[in-house]
Amino acid sequence: MPTDPVAIARELIRCRSITPDEGGALAYLQGLLSRAGFEVHRAVFAEPGTAPVDNLYARIGRSRPNLLFAGHTDVVPAGNEGAWSHPPFGGEIVGNRLYGRGAVDMKGGIACFVAAAIDYLAAHGGKPKGSISLLITGDEESVAVNGTVKLLKWAAERGESFDHCILGEPSNVGVLGDTIKAGRRGSLNGTLIVTGRQGHVAYPERADNPIRGLMSLMAALQAPLDEGSEHFSPSHLEFTSVDVGNATVNLIPGEASARFNVRYNDRHSQTALKTLIEHRAKVAAGGRVHYSFEWQPSNADVFVTKPGPFTELAVAAIADITGRQPKLSTSGGTSDARFIKNYCPVLEFGLVGQTMHQTDESTPVQDLVTLTAIYRRIVEKYFG
Ligand SMILES: [Zn+2]
Numbered sequence: 001m002p003t004d005p006v007a008i009a010r011e012l013i014r015c016r017s018i019t020p021d022e023g024g025a026l027a028y029l030q031g032l033l034s035r036a037g038f039e040v041h042r043a044v045f046a047e048p049g050t051a052p053v054d055n056l057y058a059r060i061g062r063s064r065p066n067l068l069f070a071g072h073t074d075v076v077p078a079g080n081e082g083a084w085s086h087p088p089f090g091g092e093i094v095g096n097r098l099y100g101r102g103a104v105d106m107k108g109g110i111a112c113f114v115a116a117a118i119d120y121l122a123a124h125g126g127k128p129k130g131s132i133s134l135l136i137t138g139d140e141e142s143v144a145v146n147g148t149v150k151l152l153k154w155a156a157e158r159g160e161s162f163d164h165c166i167l168g169e170p171s172n173v174g175v176l177g178d179t180i181k182a183g184r185r186g187s188l189n190g191t192l193i194v195t196g197r198q199g200h201v202a203y204p205e206r207a208d209n210p211i212r213g214l215m216s217l218m219a220a221l222q223a224p225l226d227e228g229s230e231h232f233s234p235s236h237l238e239f240t241s242v243d244v245g246n247a248t249v250n251l252i253p254g255e256a257s258a259r260f261n262v263r264y265n266d267r268h269s270q271t272a273l274k275t276l277i278e279h280r281a282k283v284a285a286g287g288r289v290h291y292s293f294e295w296q297p298s299n300a301d302v303f304v305t306k307p308g309p310f311t312e313l314a315v316a317a318i319a320d321i322t323g324r325q326p327k328l329s330t331s332g333g334t335s336d337a338r339f340i341k342n343y344c345p346v347l348e349f350g351l352v353g354q355t356m357h358q359t360d361e362s363t364p365v366q367d368l369v370t371l372t373a374i375y376r377r378i379v380e381k382y383f384g
Pocket residue numbers: 072105106140169170
């Protein structure tokens with residue numbers, strides 16, 4: 001009897017693992033994986049100012065290559081549970097769709113690679129030709145401080161090494177098999193602060209309105225940062241908030257600021273990007289506007305997993321099962337792949353992302369079956 005990914009997904013959805021709570025999800029996986037012969041470890045990480053988070057690492061086999069499957073069992077809150085057509089932690093199947101928070105992001109994906117790994121082992125005498133590892137965190141949806149980044153370090157300190165990784169995040173856009181994520185843009189947050197001179201609004205000549213300066217600098221910074229690169233769309237800077245905080249109608253404020261985020265491609269390092277933005281502001285300011293930048297620390301660097309044998313293997317497996325030729329994409333937000341890429345090449349492939357983080361998050365039951373078949377094919381080809 002093949003392992004049923006749908007049953008695993010339903011069990012996981014019924015665990016209230018709202019970030020950063022473990023909610024029983026890792027305990028359930030630990031039982032399942034131990035019974036299949038995996039050596040399973042749990043690791044709780046903590047640091048001041050953050051909640052302690054439970055994580056899981058499992059491995060079967062001691063030889064190379066070591067194929068890693070990665071994911072997270074934590075989910076975002078359900079929001080207004082009454083607005084859901086089916087309870088967010090019920091794991092109900094209605095009209096051939098499985099409903100629940102995490103159905104696609106990403107308990108569904110975990111259920112599929114766990115089922116695929118167990119079935120692969122059952123078909124090969126309980127042992128892989130190399131090793132299969134699973135790295136499952138409970139801290140992806142929130143601050144991502146006590147999760148994958150520390151679990152990878154913990155594993156490396158134990159002597160673990162990985163050859164390739166599949167991260168089971170919902171990578172597909174419209175239909176299962178349409179997209180593999182093979183890299184992500186970097187993300188950087190900053191604040192632009194313009195200082196002027198406060199004064200009476202009726203006597204602007206005696207004041208220096210920082211809003212004027214802020215507007216001219218903002219206009220200059222919003223221009224495209226590049227034309228894109230081989231694997232990436234153009235980098236862009238988006239302002240997310242403009243803040244003066246002036247409640248008085250007849251007062252020219254003394255300071256104005258604007259917060260922004262930059263999504264950047266592989267034409268920039270973080271340092272070079274800051275230099276470019278600061279240079280643009282300097283030119284626009286022309287010595288007349290007084291300004292400064294505050295940069296927030298960022299652990300989301302750009303990366304790309306270049307096409308090669310591993311990518312080809314994944315593409316072929318997806319094409320075998322779905323008949324589709326997946327596109328290699330670097331679009332979208334950041335994910336834990338930004339940490340994994342420091343240890344081994346990583347591709348992201350999972351369910352269809354359409355309903356992730358939404359009310360009535362759900363996946364077709366058939367997609368769970370198909371994704372399991374794809375992961376199984378990937379494992380077969382990898383050790384084949
Ligand atoms: Zn996710």
